[in-house]
Amino acid sequence: MPAVIEVSCINCDMCVPECPNDAISMGTKHFQVDPQLCTECIGYYDKPTCIAVCPIDCIGLV
Template sequence: MALMITDECINCDVCEPACPNNAISMGDEFYKIDPAKCTECVGHFDEPQCVMLCPVACIPVNPAHVETRETLLQKYQRLTAASAG
């Protein structure tokens, strides 16, 4: 499952640098998460870092991008292989 940032985001800037996959960037009005890069920190950490750090709890699971832990791990492996090569 990829995560998403809702319009409750206050643009506090803590999530973007915490993302190990560089999946978070500034959108038109608030931060957004690229579902192709979001692994919910699987492969990096035990918990999604953005969710842990978010002061307003505006980062739920994106219902349009439901993935299993195995799928997230495969995505992590693809992303790290691509960045290493």
């Protein structure tokens, strides 16, 4: 279940440096998660850290 960033992302950039796998990058309109790289932060954090830091809660797990 990789993290997915919704279209409501405001491109604040807060989640990008927090990802331990460098899975988040800018897409055509907003930031996006590479599902091949996202591991839900297992081994690094108790919870997905991108979800924890996003100020508008626009990241979910699918």
